[in-house]
Amino acid sequence: MRAIFFEEDDARAVVARLRADGFEARVERERLAGEDDDEDHPWAVVSDAPGFMLEVLVDTHDGWLDEGEPEAAEHIGPLPPLDLPKAPKRIKRPDLD
Secondary structure, eight states: OEEEESSHHHHHHHHHHHHHTTOOEEEEEOOOTTOOOGGGOOEEEEEOSOHHHHHHHHHHTTOEEEOOOOOOOOOSSOOOOOOOOSSOOOSSOGGGO
16 A cells, blocks of 8 residues: 655654554655646555554545556456447337337
């Protein structure tokens, strides 16, 4: 899980707290899409700490959690075909069907 901060000092304080509590944590620069200026990139704290602990630290240091993308559901076998309509649905003149 990752916590994102705009200030390097906040990110380093969170890493120090997590390491003091016995968790692995590191700081890395987060490059956002479309951001050209290297000085404006936020700081990411990557850790194995529980989510609730990161959430408290994020609230304290004005950051946000990046929980990542949800994992795709795995399907066993092919999906059944969709039941699609044969023609557009008439709303104004249903008698023409």
